[in-house]
Amino acid sequence: MADKIVNVVQTAAVGDAYLAQIKKKRQMSFVMLVVFLALLVSGFYTADSRNAGGFWVGISNIFDFPAAMFGEAIDRAPLMPGYLVEYFPSLIETINIAAASTLIGGLLGLVMSLLVTRGFAPVPWLVNPLRRLLDILRAIPEIVIALVLIFMLGGGPVPAMIAIALHSVGALGKLFSEVNENASLKPVEGLASVGASWTQRMWFGVIPQVAPNYLSYALLRFEINIRASAILGFVGAGGIGYDLRNTMSWGVGKYDEAAAIFILLFLTIVVVDQLSGLFRNRLTHGAANTQVTL
Amino acid sequence: MTTATLHAATVAQFHLKKRAAVALPLIILAYFAYIFVSFDVAGLSERINVDNARTLVSDSYSYKTHVAQDNRNGSLTISVEGERKGEYPEGTAPDWVSLGDATVVDLGEGHIITLGAQVSYDIPGYGLVTARPDGTGVNAVFPDGNLPDYINASKNRVMIETDAGRFTITRARAEVFKYSLGWELFFFTLDSPYYDMGPAQLAAKVYSGEAGAVWQEFWTNKMWRHGDVFWALFETLLMAFLGTFGAAIVALPLSFFAARNFTPLGPLRFVARRLFDFLRGVDALIWTIVLSRAFGPGPLTGSLAILLTDTGTFGKLFSEALENVDDKQIEGVASTGAKPVQRYRFGVFPQMMPVLLSQVLYYLESNTRSATIIGAITGGGIGLLLTQAIATQKDWEEVTYYIVLIILLVMAMDTLSGWLRRKLIKGDEGGH
Structure with missing residues (x-):
C-alpha cells in the first residue's frame, strides 16, 4: 500500500517535470518563431528600401508588362x-x-x-x-x-x-x-x-x-x-x-x-x-x- | 517453370544486356559527335581569344603599374592599373622609379628606362634604344642589325615587350608598364595615411585609438570598395533567405489543397497542382524579367522571383510529404477528442516538420547560387558587381575576388544548412 502511494507521488512528480519541460520547449519554439518572423519582415523592408522601385508602387503595375506582351501576341x-x-x-x-x-x-x-x-x-x-x-x-x-x-x-x-x-x-x-x-x-x-x-x-x-x-x-x-x-x-x-x-x-x-x-x-x-x-x-x-x- | 525455359530466358536476357552494353556507349558517342558538329567545337580554335585569356589569367594574380609621360608638356603620372583612383600623389613614386629632370624607371634585371625629352630603354643583351618624339614622329634609334621579335616599331609608334615589362612610345606619350605579383592597394589606397604601414605599425595605430579610422579607410577603399562588396553579398544572401522562407510560408497552406488525403475534392486538387506546375514551369528567368519590369532592379525583385518559383517547388514537395503522412497518428489524436486544428497541430505537423525543414534548408544553399545569377540578370547583389567587373574587361583581379567571395558564401551556406539540418532533424544524416 505504501509502495503504491510512493508510486503515485513519483508519477505526479514526473508528470509535472514533463509538463514543465514541454512548456519550456514551447516557449523556446515560440521565441524562435517570433525572431524568425521579425527577421523575415525586416528583411523584406530592407530589400524594399534597397530596390530601385518600391513594392507598393510596383505591385499596381505588375500585370502591365505581361498584358502588353500577350496583348501584342493576341493582336498578331x-x-x-x-x-x-x-x-x-x-x-x-x-x-x-x-x-x-x-x-x-x-x-x-x-x-x-x-x-x-x-x-x-x-x-x-x-x-x-x-x-x-x-x-x-x-x-x-x-x-x-x-x-x-x-x-x-x-x-x-x-x-x-x-x-x-x-x-x-x-x-x-x-x-x-x-x-x-x-x-x-x-x-x-x-x-x-x-x-x-x-x-x-x-x-x-x-x-x-x-x-x-x-x-x-x-x-x-x-x-x-x-x-x-x-x-x-x-x-x-x-x-x-x-x-x-x-x-x-x-x-x-x-x-x-x-x-x-x-x-x-x-x-x-x-x-x-x-x-x-x-x-x-x-x-x-x-x-x-x-x-x-x- | 522448367529449368530449360528458365535457362533460355536467362540466356536471352544476357544477350540483351550484352547488346545494350555495346549500344549505349555507341549512342552516347554518336550524340557527342552531333554536338561537336552542331556547336561548331572545331571552329572554337579560331574564335578563342588567346590575348583575352592571357590578360585574364595574369591579371587575376598580378597587377601593373603605369608610368606615363606626356611628351608635349613633360608631365608624369604614376598609377596602379592606370586608374585615377590608383594614382600616386604628385612628387611620390614607388621605389623603382627615381624622379628628377630625367626620370629613371628600373624594371629590374638590368632593364633601365629613362624618361625625359629624350627617352631611352637599355635592354640587356641587346643594347640601348633611344627616341626623341616630336611633331614629325618618334625618331627612334635602334642598335645595328635586325629588330628582335619583341620590338614592334613604326614611324609614329614603338612598342617593346620584354619579360620585365612593357614600354610604348608614341608622339604624344611614353608609357611604361611594370608587372608585380599580388592584388595592389587591397587594404588601403595610395591617398590613405595607412598605405605604407606594415602589419606591426598598423597594429600599433589600432591600439593607440585609431581603430575606427583604420577600419574606415579600409572599408571605403576606393579601388576595392569593400563596404559596397559587403552590402552586395548581403543583398544576395537576403534574396536567398527571403525567397526560400517566403516560399515555404506561402507553399505550406497551399500544399494541403494539392494533397490527395487532405483534399478529396478532385477539381480543387487539380487547380492547386496546376498552380504549382505553372509557378515552377515559368522559371526564375521569366519571373525575374517580368518582375523587374514592375519593381526595377534590386534585391526585392530577386527575392520575389525566387519566392514565386520555389512556391511551386515547395508546394509539390510538401504535398508529396503530406500524402505520405501516417493516418494512425492523426486517428490517435482524434480519439482523444481533439478538434481539427489540434489534429493538424499534433497529428500532422510533427510528422511533416523534419521532411519539410530539411527540404527548405537544402534549397537555401542552392538559392544562394540562384540569387547570384538573378542578380546578374536583373541587377542586384554580388551578381551585378560581377557582371560590371567583367564588362570592363580589365578588372580581372576584382572578378577573381568576387568569385572567391561567392564560393566562400555558398560553401558557408552549405555548411550552415547542413549543420542546421542535423541539429533540427535528428536521424537525418544531411544526405541530399
Missing part, C-alpha cells in the same frame, strides 16, 4: 505559329546544351564518385582533396564560369555547356558517392577474389547496383540544367535565352516574339519535368507502380 496571333517554328532551332540548342552538359557531368561525376567513396577509391589519399574539389565545383554558380568563358571563347553554346557541365560534375559527383556508400561490397570482394582489376570491379560490381539511382539523379539534373541553359543564354551563351534577350531589348514591337519564346520555354520545362518525373518514379519504385498523378 496568326504570326504565332511562324514564331514558334522560327525559334524552335534555338530551343533545340538550349536542350542540347543541357543534355550534353548533363551527359558530361554524369560521366565525369561517375568517375569522381568512385574516386571519392571510401572503400572504392583506388588512391585513398586523394579522397579528401577530390571531395573539396567537388565542393568548389558545386559552389560556383554556372553564370560565373560562363561569363569568364564567353570573354575568352566568344559567345555561343560551348561556354554554357562547359559551365553547366562543371557544376553538374560537382553536384552529381556528390550525389553518386552517397549512392555508392549504400552499395553492397560483396560483389566487389567476389570480383577481387578472382583477380579483377579496379576498373572491372567497379564496372561489374558497383555500377549494376547503383545505375538506377544514378540515372534518376541524372534525370533530375537534366531538369535543372534546362533552366540553367536558358538563363545562360540570356547572358550571351546561345540558345533560346539569347533570342529572348534580343527580343526583350528590342522592346515594344517584338513582344509577340518574346511571348512565343516564353511559351516555348514554359512548355519545354513542364514537359521535361513531367517526363523525367515519370521515369524517375519508374526507376525508384519499379514499372508496376508507375502512375500519372494529375
Whole structure:
C-alpha cells in the first residue's frame, strides 16, 4: 500500500517535470518563431528600401508588362505559329546544351564518385582533396564560369555547356558517392577474389547496383540544367535565352516574339519535368507502380 | 517453370544486356559527335581569344603599374592599373622609379628606362634604344642589325615587350608598364595615411585609438570598395533567405489543397497542382524579367522571383510529404477528442516538420547560387558587381575576388544548412 502511494507521488512528480519541460520547449519554439518572423519582415523592408522601385508602387503595375506582351501576341496571333517554328532551332540548342552538359557531368561525376567513396577509391589519399574539389565545383554558380568563358571563347553554346557541365560534375559527383556508400561490397570482394582489376570491379560490381539511382539523379539534373541553359543564354551563351534577350531589348514591337519564346520555354520545362518525373518514379519504385498523378 | 525455359530466358536476357552494353556507349558517342558538329567545337580554335585569356589569367594574380609621360608638356603620372583612383600623389613614386629632370624607371634585371625629352630603354643583351618624339614622329634609334621579335616599331609608334615589362612610345606619350605579383592597394589606397604601414605599425595605430579610422579607410577603399562588396553579398544572401522562407510560408497552406488525403475534392486538387506546375514551369528567368519590369532592379525583385518559383517547388514537395503522412497518428489524436486544428497541430505537423525543414534548408544553399545569377540578370547583389567587373574587361583581379567571395558564401551556406539540418532533424544524416 505504501509502495503504491510512493508510486503515485513519483508519477505526479514526473508528470509535472514533463509538463514543465514541454512548456519550456514551447516557449523556446515560440521565441524562435517570433525572431524568425521579425527577421523575415525586416528583411523584406530592407530589400524594399534597397530596390530601385518600391513594392507598393510596383505591385499596381505588375500585370502591365505581361498584358502588353500577350496583348501584342493576341493582336498578331496568326504570326504565332511562324514564331514558334522560327525559334524552335534555338530551343533545340538550349536542350542540347543541357543534355550534353548533363551527359558530361554524369560521366565525369561517375568517375569522381568512385574516386571519392571510401572503400572504392583506388588512391585513398586523394579522397579528401577530390571531395573539396567537388565542393568548389558545386559552389560556383554556372553564370560565373560562363561569363569568364564567353570573354575568352566568344559567345555561343560551348561556354554554357562547359559551365553547366562543371557544376553538374560537382553536384552529381556528390550525389553518386552517397549512392555508392549504400552499395553492397560483396560483389566487389567476389570480383577481387578472382583477380579483377579496379576498373572491372567497379564496372561489374558497383555500377549494376547503383545505375538506377544514378540515372534518376541524372534525370533530375537534366531538369535543372534546362533552366540553367536558358538563363545562360540570356547572358550571351546561345540558345533560346539569347533570342529572348534580343527580343526583350528590342522592346515594344517584338513582344509577340518574346511571348512565343516564353511559351516555348514554359512548355519545354513542364514537359521535361513531367517526363523525367515519370521515369524517375519508374526507376525508384519499379514499372508496376508507375502512375500519372494529375 | 522448367529449368530449360528458365535457362533460355536467362540466356536471352544476357544477350540483351550484352547488346545494350555495346549500344549505349555507341549512342552516347554518336550524340557527342552531333554536338561537336552542331556547336561548331572545331571552329572554337579560331574564335578563342588567346590575348583575352592571357590578360585574364595574369591579371587575376598580378597587377601593373603605369608610368606615363606626356611628351608635349613633360608631365608624369604614376598609377596602379592606370586608374585615377590608383594614382600616386604628385612628387611620390614607388621605389623603382627615381624622379628628377630625367626620370629613371628600373624594371629590374638590368632593364633601365629613362624618361625625359629624350627617352631611352637599355635592354640587356641587346643594347640601348633611344627616341626623341616630336611633331614629325618618334625618331627612334635602334642598335645595328635586325629588330628582335619583341620590338614592334613604326614611324609614329614603338612598342617593346620584354619579360620585365612593357614600354610604348608614341608622339604624344611614353608609357611604361611594370608587372608585380599580388592584388595592389587591397587594404588601403595610395591617398590613405595607412598605405605604407606594415602589419606591426598598423597594429600599433589600432591600439593607440585609431581603430575606427583604420577600419574606415579600409572599408571605403576606393579601388576595392569593400563596404559596397559587403552590402552586395548581403543583398544576395537576403534574396536567398527571403525567397526560400517566403516560399515555404506561402507553399505550406497551399500544399494541403494539392494533397490527395487532405483534399478529396478532385477539381480543387487539380487547380492547386496546376498552380504549382505553372509557378515552377515559368522559371526564375521569366519571373525575374517580368518582375523587374514592375519593381526595377534590386534585391526585392530577386527575392520575389525566387519566392514565386520555389512556391511551386515547395508546394509539390510538401504535398508529396503530406500524402505520405501516417493516418494512425492523426486517428490517435482524434480519439482523444481533439478538434481539427489540434489534429493538424499534433497529428500532422510533427510528422511533416523534419521532411519539410530539411527540404527548405537544402534549397537555401542552392538559392544562394540562384540569387547570384538573378542578380546578374536583373541587377542586384554580388551578381551585378560581377557582371560590371567583367564588362570592363580589365578588372580581372576584382572578378577573381568576387568569385572567391561567392564560393566562400555558398560553401558557408552549405555548411550552415547542413549543420542546421542535423541539429533540427535528428536521424537525418544531411544526405541530399
